[in-house]
Amino acid sequence: xxxxxxxxxxxxxxxxxxxxxxxxxxxxxxxxxxxxxxxxxxxxxxxxxxxxxxxxxxxxxxxxxxxxxxxxxxxxxxxxxxxxxxxxxxxxxxxxxxxxxxxxxxxxxxxxxxxxxxxxxxxxxxxxxxxxxxxxxxxxxxxxxxxxxxxxxxxxxxxxxxxxxxxxxxxxxxxxxxxxxxxxxxxxxxxxxxxxxxxxxxxxxxxxxxxxxxxxxxxxxxxxxxxxxxxxxxxxxxxxxxxxxxxxxxxxxxxxxxxxxxxxxxxxxxxxxxxxxxxxxxxxxxxxxxxxxxxxxxxxxxxxxxxxxxxxxx
Numbered sequence: 001x002x003x004x005x006x007x008x009x010x011x012x013x014x015x016x017x018x019x020x021x022x023x024x025x026x027x028x029x030x031x032x033x034x035x036x037x038x039x040x041x042x043x044x045x046x047x048x049x050x051x052x053x054x055x056x057x058x059x060x061x062x063x064x065x066x067x068x069x070x071x072x073x074x075x076x077x078x079x080x081x082x083x084x085x086x087x088x089x090x091x092x093x094x095x096x097x098x099x100x101x102x103x104x105x106x107x108x109x110x111x112x113x114x115x116x117x118x119x120x121x122x123x124x125x126x127x128x129x130x131x132x133x134x135x136x137x138x139x140x141x142x143x144x145x146x147x148x149x150x151x152x153x154x155x156x157x158x159x160x161x162x163x164x165x166x167x168x169x170x171x172x173x174x175x176x177x178x179x180x181x182x183x184x185x186x187x188x189x190x191x192x193x194x195x196x197x198x199x200x201x202x203x204x205x206x207x208x209x210x211x212x213x214x215x216x217x218x219x220x221x222x223x224x225x226x227x228x229x230x231x232x233x234x235x236x237x238x239x240x241x242x243x244x245x246x247x248x249x250x251x252x253x254x255x256x257x258x259x260x261x262x263x264x265x266x267x268x269x270x271x272x273x274x275x276x277x278x279x280x281x282x283x284x285x286x287x288x289x290x291x292x293x294x295x296x297x298x299x300x301x302x303x304x305x306x307x308x309x310x311x312x313x314x
Contacts, residue, residue, distance in 0.1 A: 003021055003052065003055045003056070003059075004019055004020060004021055004056075004059055005055075005058075005059050006059050006062065007019055007034055007059055007060050007063050008020060010033075010184055010221055010223075010229070011221070012183075012220060012221070013181075013182065013184060015035055015036055015037040015158070015159065015160075015161045015181075016033065016034070016035060016161075016181060016184055017033070017034040017036060017060070017063055018031060018032075018033055018034070018223060018229065019031065019032040019033075019034065019056045019059060019060070020228070020229070021052075022194075022227060022228050024194040024195055024227065024276045025195065025276035025277060026132065026276075027080070027132045027133060027277075028048045028080045028132070028133060028136060029047075029048075029080070029226065030045055030047065030048070030080045030081050030189075030225055030226055031045065031186075031223055031224065031225060031226065031227075031229075032044065032045045032046060032047065032056055033045070033179070033181075033186050033223060034060055034063065034064075035158040035161055035163060035181065036063055036064060036067065036158075036159075037158045037159025037160050037161040038158075038159025038160055039067060039159065040067065040070060040157075040158045040159040041064055041067045041068065041069045041070065041158065042069060042070065042071035042072070042073065042156075042158045042163065043069055043071075043072050043073070043088065043091075044072075044073040044075065044163075044179050044186050045073070045074060045075055045081040045082075045186075045188070045225075046072060046074070046081065046082060046083065046084030046085050046087070046088070047080070047083070047084040048079055048080040048083050048084070048136050048138075049083055049084070049109070049136040049137045049138055049140075049141055050084070050086075050087065050137060050140050050141050051137050052084065052136070053083075053084030053087045054087065056084070057087065068090070069088050069091050070090075070091055070092065071091055071092050071093075071094060071156065071158065072085055072088050072091045072092070072093045072094070073093075073094045073095070073163075073165065073177075073179060074093065074094070074095040074099065074146065075176065075177050075178070075179070075186070075187075075188025075189065075225065076095075076099055076169065076172060076173035076174075076175055076176045076177070076188055076189060077095070077099045077100075077102055077103050077106050077173060077174070077175060078106065078173060078189070078200075079106065079107065079109065079112060079138075081188070081189070081225070082144075083109050083138070083141045083143075084141075085143075085144035086141060086142040086143070086144040088144075092147050092148055093144060093145070093146045093147045093148070094146060094147075094148045094149070094150070094154065094156070094165065095146035095148075095149055095175060095177070096149060096150060096151060096167045096169065096175035096176070096177050097149040097150060097151045097175070098151070098167070098169060098170070098174050098175035099146070099149075099169070099173070099174060099175020099176070099177075100145060100146045100149045100175070101174075101175075102173070102174040102175055103143075103145055106301075107301075108143050109138040109139070109140075109141035109142065109143060110138065110139065112133070112136075112138040113138035113139040115129055115133075115302075116129045116130060116133045116134055116136075116138065117130075117134075124306070124309040124310045124312070124313045125302070125305060125306040125309045125310075127309070127313065128305070128308070128309030128312060128313075129305075129309075150165065150167070151167060152166075152167055153165065153166055153167070161181060161182075162181070162182075163179055163180075163181050164179070164180040164181070165177050165178075165179055165180075166178050166179075166180065166213065168190060168206075168209070168210035168213060169201070169206075169210075170201045170202075170206060171190050171199065171201065171202070171206040171207045171209070171210045172188070172189040172190050172197070172198075172199045172200065172201065172207060172210075172225075173189065173200055173201055174201055176188055176189070176190055176210065178190065178210065178213070178214055180217055180219075183217075183218070183219055183220040183221065184219060184220065184221040184222075184223065185214050185217055185219040185221070185222055185223070186223045187210075187211070187214055187222060187223065187224050187225060187235075188225045189224075189225035189226065190207055190210040190211060190214075190225070191211060191214070191222065191224040191225060191235060191238055192224055192225060192226050192227055192238075193224040193226065193227030193228055193229075193230055193234060193238065194226075194227040194228065194275065194276060195226065195227065195275055195276040195277045195280070196272065196275045196276070196277050196278055196279075196280040196281050196284070197280065197284070198277075198280045198283045198284075198304075198308075199283065199284055199287060200283070200287065200298070200301055200304065201287065201298060202284075202287040202288060202290075202291055202298065203287070203288060203291040204242055204245060204246040204249075204284065204287075204288055205246065207242055208239060208242050208243065208246070211235060211238065211239050211242065212239070214235060215232060215235060215236065215239075218232075219231075219232060219235075222234060222235045241272060241275075245281070245284055245288075246288070248266060248271075249262060249284070249285050249288045249289070249292075250288075250292065252265060252266075253288075253289055253292045259282070259285045259286050259289045259307075260282075260307075262285050262289075263281060263282050263285055263311060266281065266285075267281075279308040279309070279311045279312035280308055282304075282307045282308045282311045283304045283305075283307065283308050286299055286303075286304055286307055287299065287304065
């Protein structure tokens with residue numbers, strides 16, 4: 001995997017830079033946004049492991065100069081947006097209060113290492129974890145939880161640049177937030193661009209509401225959690241996808257189909273075949289079914305990943 005060797009300036013801004021390992025069809029390569037203004041710097045989301053984070057920091061050095069990153073923002077608690085926190089010692093780490101409270105439900109780096117390398121390969125999940133996550137070096141990473149949390153809205157300054165954080169979870173995850181910097185919005189994983197999304201909490205209506213909130217900011221640039229930056233039209237196109245999934249899943253639920261049969265039916269209809277990782281549609285269906293069923297708890301991340309893995313090898 002070739003990682004970006006330099007940050008890309010966000011057009012029309014003088015303080016925003018993007019580290020964009022655009023890898024459609026792959027898990028774990030999240031966008032990271034650098035805010036560099038005056039003598040200050042901040043990072044929104046950190047990569048999945050130490051080597052990947054070190055590569056990002058090396059790419060940022062020409063822009064960063066002698067500055068120190070004083071603030072790290074985590075858009076949610078998944079490891080591909082947080083495990084690199086430990087390589088920013090002394091930085092204040094900001095997340096939503098709900099995200100911080102949910103951390104104990106998330107696999108630690110060491111647990112991810114064990115899952116990837118010790119899960120039996122004669123079952124789909126074990127094969128799938130090695131195939132998609134075996135490239136990451138989890139064993140040396142250390143968990144660095146948030147040091148500041150908020151609910152609702154939080155604003156902070158990076159030099160002369162104001163960053164607004166807006167809580168939008170539970171949606172993709174329990175404690176989602178989006179970051180608004182002028183007319184640029186970083187969505188975290190409420191928006192995936194180029195692949196089927198994996199939403200662990202839902203319901204889909206909450207994800208739709210989060211995307212509509214972003215559109216309400218009238219953004220010029222929209223930076224998804226994964227995939228290429230886009231504009232309002234790109235996010236509106238994704239909203240059509242989300243509403244279509246929501247409608248089609250409900251129709252099959254009301255017709256009495258199981259989640260697996262709903263997945264089979266949609267797959268036979270060549271449902272959004274231009275998007276990568278089609279097995280993740282199984283995750284969306286299972287989570288949405290849990291809400292339509294009125295269950296008080298959704299399936300766990302490992303249960304959902306196992307369903308997606310089983311589907312991918314059929």
